[in-house]
Amino acid sequence: DIVMTQSPDSLAVSLGERATINCKSSQSVLYTSSNQNYLAWYQQKPGQPPKLLIYWASTRESGVPDRFSGSGSGTDFTLTISSLQAEDVAVYYCQQYYSTPQTFGQGTKVEIK
Amino acid sequence: QVQLVQSGAEVKKPGASVKVSCKASGYSFTSYGISWVRQAPGQGLEWMGWISVNDGKKNYADKLQGRATMTTDTSTSTAYLELRSLTSDDTAVYYCARGEGGWCDPWGQGTLVTVSS
Numbered sequence: 001d002i003v004m005t006q007s008p009d010s011l012a013v014s015l016g017e018r019a020t021i022n023c024k025s026s027q028s029v030l031y032t033s034s035n036q037n038y039l040a041w042y043q044q045k046p047g048q049p050p051k052l053l054i055y056w057a058s059t060r061e062s063g064v065p066d067r068f069s070g071s072g073s074g075t076d077f078t079l080t081i082s083s084l085q086a087e088d089v090a091v092y093y094c095q096q097y098y099s100t101p102q103t104f105g106q107g108t109k110v111e112i113k
Numbered sequence: 114q115v116q117l118v119q120s121g122a123e124v125k126k127p128g129a130s131v132k133v134s135c136k137a138s139g140y141s142f143t144s145y146g147i148s149w150v151r152q153a154p155g156q157g158l159e160w161m162g163w164i165s166v167n168d169g170k171k172n173y174a175d176k177l178q179g180r181a182t183m184t185t186d187t188s189t190s191t192a193y194l195e196l197r198s199l200t201s202d203d204t205a206v207y208y209c210a211r212g213e214g215g216w217c218d219p220w221g222q223g224t225l226v227t228v229s230s
Contacts, residue, residue: 040216042158049208049220050150050158061218093158097215101174102148102160 002026002096006105012113019081021108023094028074031098038098041070041079044107045090053092054079086112115139117209117221124227125199133224135192135209142190143167146213149183149194151205152223159205163213164192172214199228 003026013019029038037057042050052061054070057077067082081088089112094105120134135147148163162173164183171183182195192209207224210217 038215042217049210049223050217051220052216052218055216055218095158095160095216100172100214101176102214104158104160107157 001101002029002099002103004094004096004103004105006092006094006108008108009106010109010111012111013081013084014113015086016083017113019084019088019110021079021092021094021110023072023077023079023105025075025077025096025098029096029098030074037073037077038096039070039072039077040095040097041068042093042095043088043090044093050093081110084110084112115211115219117211117219119207119209119221119224122225122227124229127200127228127230129199129228130195130197131199131226132193132195133207133209133226135194135221137190137192137211140211142185143187145211147183147185147192148210148212148217149181150208150210150217150220152208153202153205156205161194161207165213166192196226199226201228204228 005024007022039057041054044050058070069080071078091107091109093107116138118136123131143166146163146165149161164171166185180197184193208220210220
């Protein structure tokens with residue numbers, strides 16, 4: 001199984017500041033024939049289901065604010081919130097869909113400092 | 114809009130079975146698969162598997178050890194997850210989501226299954 005490890009487990013950022021979440025996979029999730037990274041990011045607010053933010057590592061889902069961006073390739077990925085808003089308080093998960101079982105990172109809790 | 118609406122909370126005794134439903138609307142049900150993911154209290158997300166609505170192909174997490182069955186009813190645009198031989202470790206919120214081997218979007222509201230004697 002591919003192990004997804006996120007860092008940090010939690011972070012507190014001031015409103016308007018940048019938040020950066022890292023996700024590392026135990027093996028590459030880059031499918032070389034298509035040059036696509038099989039990685040997604042989700043946001044989960046308390047009491048709600050997860051919401052898709054990013055797929056193919058860097059493609060923003062329709063309707064997701066452009067302050068959210070994804071980057072990285074191979075085994076190392078980053079979700080960046082460029083200017084943290086109050087409504088961004090949530091737990092963020094990365095997920096690989098390169099192989100089954102699909103696996104998620106353990107989650108990163110983002111709070112306001 | 115695309116929506117997945119799940120059945121209500123369940124309380125089961127150890128050894129029993131549970132069947133969770135997931136009714137889809139707002140899109141062509143047969144054009145996408147359905148994935149199932151669960152989340153134990155205060156924990157992260159665990160992928161359980163997916164089913165292709167179009168051809169019935171399924172992919173289950175080995176960890177479930179054959180206790181899970183995913184099915185669909187195209188006449189009602191509803192997907193089902195049955196989990197047997199329940200233990201306290203199966204206590205979780207169970208989510209369905211549109212998706213087949215790729216990302217999951219959108220997700221149902223979740224169904225809490227509590228296993229307790």
